[in-house]
Amino acid sequence: xxQYPVLxxxxxxxxxxxxxxxxxxxxxLQGLRAALPEHYYAHLDTLISEIHIGSKLLRDIxxxxxVHIPRVPQVVDYLNVLLPCLCKSLRDxxxxxxxxSMTREKRWRYLYNxxxxxxxxxxxxxxxxxxxxxxxxxxxxxxxxxxxxxxALDDLKDRILQLREARNIPPPATVTRGELIRRGDLIxxxxxxxxxxxxxxxxxxxxxxxxxxxxxxxxxxxxxSKREFRKYGVRHRTSEVFRPLSRLWQLAMTQGPMSRDVKIxxxxxxxxxxxxxxxxxxxxxxxxxxxxxxxxxxxEPWVSxxxxxxxxxxxxxxxxxxxxRWSNSELxxxxxxxxxxVTWEELVLFHCAFVCLKAHSLLTVKVxxxxxxxxxxxxxxxxxxxxxxFHHSLMVYEDQVTKGIRLHAAVWxxxxxxxxxxxxxxxxxxxxPAWLVRKSPxxxxxxxxDPFVFxxxxxxxxxxxxxxxxxxxxxxxxxxxxxxxxxxxPKRAAAPTITxxxxxxxxENATVAGGGDDALI
Numbered sequence: 001x002x003q004y005p006v007l008x009x010x011x012x013x014x015x016x017x018x019x020x021x022x023x024x025x026x027x028x029l030q031g032l033r034a035a036l037p038e039h040y041y042a043h044l045d046t047l048i049s050e051i052h053i054g055s056k057l058l059r060d061i062x063x064x065x066x067v068h069i070p071r072v073p074q075v076v077d078y079l080n081v082l083l084p085c086l087c088k089s090l091r092d093x094x095x096x097x098x099x100x101s102m103t104r105e106k107r108w109r110y111l112y113n114x115x116x117x118x119x120x121x122x123x124x125x126x127x128x129x130x131x132x133x134x135x136x137x138x139x140x141x142x143x144x145x146x147x148x149x150x151x152a153l154d155d156l157k158d159r160i161l162q163l164r165e166a167r168n169i170p171p172p173a174t175v176t177r178g179e180l181i182r183r184g185d186l187i188x189x190x191x192x193x194x195x196x197x198x199x200x201x202x203x204x205x206x207x208x209x210x211x212x213x214x215x216x217x218x219x220x221x222x223x224x225s226k227r228e229f230r231k232y233g234v235r236h237r238t239s240e241v242f243r244p245l246s247r248l249w250q251l252a253m254t255q256g257p258m259s260r261d262v263k264i265x266x267x268x269x270x271x272x273x274x275x276x277x278x279x280x281x282x283x284x285x286x287x288x289x290x291x292x293x294x295x296x297x298x299x300e301p302w303v304s305x306x307x308x309x310x311x312x313x314x315x316x317x318x319x320x321x322x323x324x325r326w327s328n329s330e331l332x333x334x335x336x337x338x339x340x341x342v343t344w345e346e347l348v349l350f351h352c353a354f355v356c357l358k359a360h361s362l363l364t365v366k367v368x369x370x371x372x373x374x375x376x377x378x379x380x381x382x383x384x385x386x387x388x389x390f391h392h393s394l395m396v397y398e399d400q401v402t403k404g405i406r407l408h409a410a411v412w413x414x415x416x417x418x419x420x421x422x423x424x425x426x427x428x429x430x431x432x433p434a435w436l437v438r439k440s441p442x443x444x445x446x447x448x449x450d451p452f453v454f455x456x457x458x459x460x461x462x463x464x465x466x467x468x469x470x471x472x473x474x475x476x477x478x479x480x481x482x483x484x485x486x487x488x489x490p491k492r493a494a495a496p497t498i499t500x501x502x503x504x505x506x507x508e509n510a511t512v513a514g515g516g517d518d519a520l521i
Contacts, residue, residue, distance in 0.1 A: 002512045003206055008169060012072075012248050013301075015062035018083055020299045022055035028097045035104040043125060045111060050128035054086070059273050063293050064142050066248060066303060067280050070257045075138055076085040080172040081157050085164050086131055089115070119166045127163070130156060143264070201276035215265040215279060218353055223345040224450055225427045227402040229319040230342075234401065237317070240338045240503055241294040245302035259283045265357075268350065270339055277307075277339065279357065288357040290323075292337055304336070308357050310340045311336060311363040315375040318401040319344075321351055344402045345425055348374065349452060353421040354452040372410070372418040376400045381487050383480035385473055388462045395474065396487055408447070421449040421458055426488075436488050437470070441478045444485065445470035467479045 028053050029048045033041065045121045060078075065072055096111035116123045122130065134156045140148035161171060230236060259282035278291040288308040293301055306325060316322040317340060325336040341347040351374050359367050374397070381396035391412040405426040410420045429435060430446075437445045449471035451460050463472045476482040 009248065011076055011083060012062055012065055014087075015058045015079070016248075016295075017054045017064075017210065017299070018090065018300045019062070019088055021087070022051050022058065025093050025097075026051045026055065026088050027141075028094065031096075032097060032104055032108060036108060037105070040105075040108060043123075044108065045251075046125040047128065048124055050132060053416055054128055054132050055138065056136065056273060059136055059276070060267070061135060061142070061368070062301070063267065063276050063278060064139070064264060066293070067258065067262055067278055067291055068142050070260045071142055075141060077172070078134075078138055078153070078157060081160055081164075082131065082134055084162055084169055085167070088167060088169060089127065096248075119163045122159075122163070130159060134160065159372075164463050172220050180471070213263065213265055213281070214453055215353055215357065218349055218452060219268065220452075221348075221362060223343075223349075223425045223452075225345065225406045225425050227344040227403065228342055229344065232402050233320075234318045236338050239275045239340045240335075241275060241292055241302070241304070242335045242337065245294070245304050248301055248303060261286075266353075268339075268346075270341075275339070277337070277432065279353070285362045287361050287363045288410035297335070306336060307361070307363055308354065311358070312368065313354050313358075313371055315347075315351070318376065320346065321347060321354075344399055344404050348373045348406065348423060348425075352423055352452075352454055356420050359416055360362075364481060367419075368466075369418060372420070380405075381484055382486065384476040385409070386476065387421070387474070388458055388460070389475075390458075393418075394475075394484075396484070403467060405450075409451075421456045422453045422455070424449050424451040431488055438481065438485055439472075442475050442481055444473045444481055446476070447471075447474065 026048050029044060029051070033044050033048070036044065036121050060442065061075075065075065089405050092115060093111060096107050096115075097105055099110075102110065112124055114162070119127070134153070137148065137153040137156065141150075141153070164171065224420070224423075225375070261282060263286065265279040265282045265288070268278055269276045275292065275294045278293075280287055280289055280291065281287065289305060290308060290311065291303065291305045292302045295301055312324045312327055314322055314324075317343050321341070322335060323337045323339070324333040326332075327334045341350070355367065358364055358371075377397040379395055379397050380398055381394075383394055385392050385394045386411055387394075394413050395406065395408045395410070397408055407424045407426065409421045409423070411417050411421060427450075435447050439445050439448075444499065445468070447468065447470045451471070453460055460471070464470065466472065473481075473484070475484070481496040
């Protein structure tokens with residue numbers, strides 16, 4: 001059974017505790033800023049920004065360590081160097097802030113100058129910038145990133161130890177462990193990853209790094225449009241996580257041990273990081289799992305972990321996705337989480353990523369077809385296309401809440417029928433005549449389409465193999481191409497739900513054309 005060492009448990013809690021403290025200090029400094037003359041803003045704004053960045057980094061490390069349990073021993077010493085020093089810095093700022101014997105302006109001057117003089121050459125904002133660089137390198141270490149630089153990490157560690165000494169903070173006992181041992185552990189763990197990767201057809205750690213999963217890039221870029229629900233009259237509600245939950249160090253005991261072979265796909269945060277969800281792959285079969293962390297009213301973190309195959313997803317209220325689990329004791333579905341999104345685009349991407357990961361999981365027995373449908377969307381169009389050599393269903397959906405429009409391609413037939421392949425959000429310029437060009441009875445070119453892809457083997461660039469790099473839609477049915485163009489006509493009236501063939505006709509066409517996408521996924 002996996003368990004954390006006592007020091008590891010304390011430092012994991014310390015990450016979340018100091019993140020919470022940093023948030024409070026940031027809010028205090030924001031209040032101080034409102035009472036100060038404008039010429040103080042430059043240094044104060046920089047300090048506030050660095051403190052908020054540090055808070056997010058600390059929470060991210062705390063969350064990822066709970067997924068990468070075998071890597072906890074490698075970062076424990078480094079965290080033990082940083083956290084006491086960071087804690088004292090935050091406490092000192094609060095002490096100056098709460099000193100009512102001085103005016104607010106004098107509090108800021110004392111805070112900035114006296115703390116900046118504790119270590120010559122490191123001003124207060126630069127100190128927190130140094131903390132953040134250190135935390136960013138720890139994140140790269142956890143991710144086994146090729147950009148990780150152990151020399152840079154050790155250099156920052158030495159600077160923090162010097163700062164600790166200048167501030168009369170005793171050195172951590174574990175620092176005597178030695179650089180050679182620590183570097184040796186790092187190499188051994190990387191070698192283990194290399195051996196594990198070889199079992200998946202990879203020959204080296206660098207190959208493993210290059211073998212990125214499609215889900216890792218879904219949230220790395222922002223959609224060109226952002227439709228915030230609040231701008232469309234949707235009342236803000238907080239996200240919720242439902243019992244049973246575990247404390248940080250009890251997760252392995254209550255929900256089983258974690259695999260050593262873990263690959264984090266992405267993390268999404270809700271309600272200013274009060275709740276976070278991490279998607280990751282684990283085990284020999286690399287099945288997708290979700291890890292969720294939530295803070296209670298006292299700032300105590302609670303966690304839970306479920307396989308994607310154990311959960312069902314549906315859209316609840318306008319801005320909410322609900323994840324349900326099966327209760328073996330009560331023999332019915334119960335809520336696991338209700339996640340409220342800020343934008344329609346992020347809600348769509350999260351839903352598509354979840355159902356696609358679940359559908360591809362070797363642990364999934366069957367996906368309810370209703371899970372592929374995102375409620376509160378109106379289908380304006382549907383037809384069959386030839387897409388990168390495969391047969392896909394192309395839909396045009398309009399969100400009933402934000403009136404956002406998107407293109408959505410899904411698997412045409414086979415056991416993965418309806419599984420998302422890509423989606424693209426339509427921006428206002430897409431209704432201009434220059435955006436859509438009909439090149440032949442069956443082919444339409446779309447300029448500047450930005451598809452988000454949910455499939456390893458699908459290559460959107462193969463649809464842009466033309467002089468202007470336009471995205472090509474190749475319709476099986478000529479009438480479908482005509483109706484698609486009408487949808488995006490600048491003069492179009494309010495369109496009813498449009499279909500171009502019956503489900504039976506589509507299936508027949510797919511069979512005649514050579515089958516569906518079983519070979520694609």
